[in-house]
Amino acid sequence: GAVVSQHPSRVICKSGTSVKIECRSLDFQATTMFWYRQFPKQSLMLMATSNEGSKATYEQGVEKDKFLINHASLTLSTLTVTSAHPEDSSFYICSARNPTSGGYEQYFGPGTRLTVT
Amino acid sequence: QKEVEQNSGPLSVPEGAIASLNCTYSDRVSQSFFWYRQYSGKSPELIMSIYSNGDKEDGRFTAQLNKASQYVSLLIRDSQPSDSATYLCAVNVGGSYIPTFGRGTSLIVHP
Numbered sequence: 355g356a357v358v359s360q361h362p363s364r365v366i367c368k369s370g371t372s373v374k375i376e377c378r379s380l381d382f383q384a385t386t387m388f389w390y391r392q393f394p395k396q397s398l399m400l401m402a403t404s405n406e407g408s409k410a411t412y413e414q415g416v417e418k419d420k421f422l423i424n425h426a427s428l429t430l431s432t433l434t435v436t437s438a439h440p441e442d443s444s445f446y447i448c449s450a451r452n453p454t455s456g457g458y459e460q461y462f463g464p465g466t467r468l469t470v471t
Numbered sequence: 472q473k474e475v476e477q478n479s480g481p482l483s484v485p486e487g488a489i490a491s492l493n494c495t496y497s498d499r500v501s502q503s504f505f506w507y508r509q510y511s512g513k514s515p516e517l518i519m520s521i522y523s524n525g526d527k528e529d530g531r532f533t534a535q536l537n538k539a540s541q542y543v544s545l546l547i548r549d550s551q552p553s554d555s556a557t558y559l560c561a562v563n564v565g566g567s568y569i570p571t572f573g574r575g576t577s578l579i580v581h582p
Contacts, residue, residue, distance in 0.1 A: 386568075388569065397559075397572060397573070397574040397575060398515070398559070398572045400569070403569065445512075445514075447514045447515075451568065457503070457520055457522070458503040458505075458520075458563050458568050458570070459505060459517055459520050460505070460517070460561070460570055461517060462507075462514040462515050462516070462517075463514060464513070464514050465513070465514040
């Protein structure tokens with residue numbers, strides 16, 4: 355298996371402010387991490403693929419200037435929601451694949467619940 | 472046709488019964504298949520991965536893969552109320568290392 359952590363687990367911010375969410379792989383090095391968003395009672399939506407040392411790849415319809423992703427090391431990726439608005443309130447989840455496992459299993463962090471007031 | 476399809480449910484089974492969850496996928500070249508469990512308000516947790524045709528058992532869970540028919544299923548034996556959750560099927564479509572998730576099936580195990 356693999357352990358992925360996220361911080362914070364829950365954050366409330368005011369409209370117009372920015373929020374940074376951290377995703378860490380604790381027991382393996384992740385060259386690639388993934389950021390998902392999930393609205394209540396809806397399915398997971400892949401936002402972007404975070405690549406260590408290079409630019410993130412964003413899914414269609416996801417604003418790259420609003421959701422800034424930085425993957426500066428093999429164990430840390432960050433997602434910054436800039437100028438957050440109430441419609442950005444959601445459950446943000448990161449995941450990573452352990453490249454040494456030989457498989458394609460994704461391991462998810464515990465998620466960050468963002469509420470924008 | 473969606474790439475990975477699941478019946479949203481809810482699937483309701485009595486405690487102790489076998490719960491059968493199904494998933495179909497559209498891309499014949501898919502090689503990697505996963506089942507995740509997601510409790511309400513929590514993130515998904517990997518239950519099983521399966522790569523070859525046939526059955527794979529892990530405790531009370533059995534994953535079944537049939538590539539010819541393009542479906543993968545998850546059987547949960549001796550279902551417990553604690554198994555009540557949404558079960559997500561994920562498939563690496565087209566050989567991509569990025570999984571495509573189904574919308575999930577809600578399972579309710581009632582005492």
